[in-house]
Amino acid sequence: MKVPFGTITVTESARRRITEALDSGRLTQGRFVRELEERFAGLCGVKHAVAVSSGADALTLALAALHDRGARPGDEVIVPALSFAATGNAVLAARFKPVFVDVRRDTLNIDPDMIEAAVTERTRAIVAAHLMGKPADMDRINEIAERHGLFVVEDAAEAHGALYKGRPAGSLGRAAAFSLYAAHAVSAVEGGVITTNDEDLARILRSLRAHGRACDCAECVLSAAGEPCPRRFETEGGQDIRFHFPRIGYSSKMNELEAAVGLGCLDVYEEISARRRENIGYALSQFSRLAPHLYTIREEPWETIGPHALPIILSEKAPFGRAELARRLEENGVETRTLFESMPTQCPGFAFLGYRPGDFPEAEYLGRRGLHVGVHQDLGTRHMEHVISTLARFLETRP
Ligand SMILES: Cc1ncc(COP(=O)(O)O)c(C=O)c1O
DSSP: OOBOSOOOOOOHHHHHHHHHHHHHTOOSSOHHHHHHHHHHHHHHTOSEEEEESOHHHHHHHHHHGGGGGTOOTTOEEEEESEEOTHHHHHHHHTTOEEEEEOBOTTTOSBOGGGTGGGOOTTEEEEEEEOGGGOOOOHHHHHHHHHHHTOEEEEEOTTOTTOEETTEETTSSSSEEEEEOOTTSSSOOSSOEEEEESOHHHHHHHHHHTBTTOSOOSHHHHHOOSOOOOTTTTOSTTOOOGGGOOSSOOOBOOOOHHHHHHHHHHHHTHHHHHHHHHHHHHHHHHHGGGGTTTEEOOOOOTTEEOOOSEEEEEEOTTOSSOHHHHHHHHHHTTBOOEEOOEEHHHHOGGGGGGOOOTTSSHHHHHHHHHEEEEEOOTTOOHHHHHHHHHHHHHHHHHOO
């Protein structure tokens, strides 16, 4: 049996929209992107969604918007030490300095008890990543942020469909960044979305994704009407407002073909979500069979884990290494991914920040001892059974 890590759903409706876009000749950001934004905002229960070209760009832009609100290059952003490298990269791409805080070994998320010690006069924001779809401790994080006047951005790349105390991921901070990459529940092949209730922030984000462009008329921003910009030469200096850039921007737009694929996923989102939930629910319910050598995350009564993937972590006493376990899974057709790295101490790209091995013991532990496998919509309970029984059989040989 094969248990691939990811999949991508390209529906008939997506194919129809792709053909329609190709026939219309309108392939860059247009009405399908706009529709995706409106429907994604609805899914998260927020007023605005801004589509961009990746989850990494979504996070970068959400942070870069702070330059419009008094932040200066080199100001600090608190991020969890354990995440996909994009979480740290985005802080640097937004011209800020990442300040890493260790995570908890049980939740995989930033340790709220350690955040406050990392706050300085230059701190501007906290990135709360919901790793493996498990919501970060948002009440604690928002409370710390409020006390220090900080902006909270959710890294919700992996948190499609997650709920925290009844509220959807994407609505839990001031802004949230989703990835629409292939392995995610709503996928546009490549893509990202920023969600927010802050209208002014949404306006800044729409400018940032288009190189920092000045004009915010519907024609320039949404490119939906296909009409020329009505304000083109109406600035005081007589510049062409379409080529006037009041802020440092990025080139991060989503195109119509990507949006067509994303809308197709939204058309069948309930089915995708239900299948993923059933898969992860089954795997979590069976995991106690694998104790004490392996553990995973727990779903608490106040939350719903966004069904992104199943983490598998070796406990301290496990008498085998991660490579051996991954090999056994792969030999049995189960594709594996590691559980990322401690960005500051295991990811060489961040070495210039000067952290030392041992600074983030929990993130480093998970970076050495964690794996994750797929729970996506093209898998079913029998695939999850196969994963669990492969692990159980492996453990029988390694008591
Ligand atoms: C936690 C996290 N943040 C950010 C990203 C970046 O998303 P993308 O690959 O769409 O740029 C990912 C990718 O999956 C992720 O897992």
